[in-house]
Amino acid sequence: MTTDTLLRRKPRTLALELVESLGDRIRDGRLALGAKLPTEAAIMDEFNVSRTVVREAISKLQASGLVETRHGIGTFVLGLGQAPGFKIAPDQVSTLRDVIAVLELRIGVETEAAALAAQRRTDANLTTMREALNAVAAAVNEGRDAVAADFQFHLEIARATQNSHFAELMGTLGSMIIPRARLDATDALNEERRLYLRRVNGEHESIYDAIVAQDPDAARAAMRTHLANSRERRRRAQAEAG
DSSP states (O other): OOHHHHHTSOHHHHHHHHHHHHHHHHHTTSSOTTOBOOOHHHHHHHHTOOHHHHHHHHHHHHHTTSEEEETTTEEEEOOSOOSSSOOOOGGGGSSHHHHHHHHHHHHHHHHHHHHHHHHHOOHHHHHHHHHHHHHHHHHHHTTOOOHHHHHHHHHHHHHHTTOHHHHHHHHHHOGGGSHHHHHSTTOOOOHHHHHHHHHHHHHHHHHHHHHHTTOHHHHHHHHHHHHHHHHHHHHHHHHHHO
16 A cells, blocks of 8 residues: 555545554564554654544554553554454464464465455555565565565455455464464575475466456466465475474
């Protein structure tokens, strides 16, 4: 979402878009648990919105349990939300078995999300997906962590369904659903691993191409292949680990 996009929206919509942007940063780890949010002035400057919009957005984030404001100190990240309902806690994806279980859930949800995205995506959806894929490629080429951009691509597909429940579920799960976010955090990005991540992004490109072509069957198949490949890689790792 660009600043220009924000400027074209009404104040209430501006606040909701700001909630979405800040919420994304919390869910993908750019704003970590316990981190202090930028000041009101800094947020106003970055997003080119009024103080009223910032305060409304912060209020909504507080109501969702994502942040808390400590008067005189600032606003801090509480986590992925404290509201009751379905969620997967970090300690529930701490082993290979856990990761495989989450991948099985994702196969069930994201294959259909990809098909719906192919049917309903807008040009704006395609733009944000393309930006996420470019960010993954750039991170891999530069030897940086690509988890946040990888998650963003999957989140953008969920949004392209035009069904808010898909995006809300993905947002609730957060970037921990990307397997290497939990299991490979200490791995060096050597050439073998870089090649592996390029293959993964090649799978992403196949999903994207099918969505661009508005081919729901191909999008469904490409997403299933991508997630099933990830599951099989984890199963092999589990078998090798004994």
